[in-house]
Amino acid sequence: MRWVTYRSPADGRERAGLLRDGEVRAPDATASLLGLIEADGGLAAAAAQAERAPAEVVDAAGLRLRAPIPRPPAVRDFLAFEEHLRNAVKALGRTDLPEAWFEQPVFYFTNPAAICGPDEDIAISPGSAAFDYEVEVAAVIGRRGENLTPDDAEAHIAGYTVLCDWSARDLQKRESTIGLGPVKGKDSATSLGPVLVTPDELEPYRSGSGFTLAMSGSVNGQRYGGGSWSDIYWSFGQMIAYASRGTHLRPGDVIGSGTVGTGCILELSGLYGSERYPWLQPGDTVRIEVEELGAVTGRITAGVEPVPLKPG
Template identity: 75%
Template sequence: MRWVTYRSTDGTERAGLLEDGRVHGLDATLLTLISSAGGLAAAAERALAEPVEVVDLAAVRLAAPIPRPPSVRDFLSFEEHLRNAVRALGRSEPPSVWFEQPVFYFSNPAAIYGPDEEIPISPGCEAFDYEVEVAAVVGRAGSDLTPTEAEAHIAGYTIFCDWSARDVQARESTIGLGPAKGKDGATSIGPVLVTPDELEPYRDGKGYRLAMRASVKGRDLGGGSWADIHWSFGQMLAYASRGTRLLPGDVIGSGTVGTGCLLELSGLHGSERYPWLRPGDVVTIEVERLGAITGRIVAGPAVVPLA
């Protein structure tokens, strides 16, 4: 199944089942449907039998599948990205803890953008970057899950891009608390939520045999394969649930696929060949079977003085 969140002609935010290029809308949000009895399977039957409306996909504007998630965690699960980023930051070897357990940071659920929106550059940033990722959306609440149990708690997958202020991130991370304002400004999610059964034929190792790529102003800048992931989503969700409670609608990012960002391609100081993003740039991130999202980069607000 493929689900979208869209705004109806009357302005109502609705969930819709996508079938053959048409959206079968329901008078509910996708988060409500995920949490309801029978989950998305029961909702799909209702959407086909008794839709509130049926509209062409081309006639609606999509929002993020979960526009206001309860929480957003972004992991770092691709080894090639880790090694490239470590080199770009002038370090020698990745931390050993990464090979012992998944690692993540909490992102900002109030800064979620849809799959085709203007993305403002973070205040004070001169090194703005994209990241090519996928994300799982939690479908059922759970605590202290095993990886196998956690897999069954995934409602679906979508494309994820945490827009990154690399210079801000590098400065603030020296304190040892991880990214904050460097990752706080915008996260794009969409265009659809694809249920796990649709991806099962492509399963390969801990991921799926699906290409993940980015382009800027139409220029292909590369990427990799979801199959290269080191930590599975089952392992990520299990770790995230340790000693706490995952909730329906929680978003779990994979981290960047190898060569899936400008930091990897050019290093922290940038380059003429791979310049940092500037107003007017159009970034497209594509993942096989999940579609594509687009961010149109615009100037952001000025820095507000703290004193």
């Protein structure tokens, strides 16, 4: 199944719909996709209702889609591709890979209030001159769980979607010296969409810890880099199991994969950018694409000027 969140052409309300044969069929006039996930029977029951007696049927062409889960309870973004880790460490002028990364998945919490749809303008983070994109996949949690095993965790996935983690590399570098994480370096925008694809749709592509599906990023129509989801080191089952240790995962929680190898400008040009792969500027258009999941597009706009702060 493929699900979207959209604004109805009839009344402007945000609702969830089943995407099939060029149509979007809403099973309910008011239900969100998160509401359908949480309801008895989950998405399977909602799909049956959408086919049998939809509240609305609209042409998918021309619909302005929202993020599948516009307001997730939490967003955890992992770093699960080894090539990205190696390239990023080199770009930052370091030589040693962190041993802990090979012992456990690692993540940071990003901002659930900064979720953007699959075709929204993206403002450069205030004060940044090194704005970047990241090519990622995300899993959306479908039911509650805690202290899960990797095998159990897979069964908690409602579906997958494309994720772009917009990153201010200069802010991130400076903030990282404090040891609290990326902070404002990754706080302004995370794009999700265009669809939520249920796990059964991807089973034919399963390979190793991931799936043989291409992931790529382009700027102004020029392909920059990317790789395959099958290159992932930590599986989503492992990442979700780790995220659930000692805490509750909730329906709608978003779990990001981290960047595929060469899936960002930092990897291609280093911390200072390059003429071939410059940092993003107002007017640029970025496209992040994953086979079978579709693409998100971000048109880059100027950010606001940061308000000066004086200590004390």
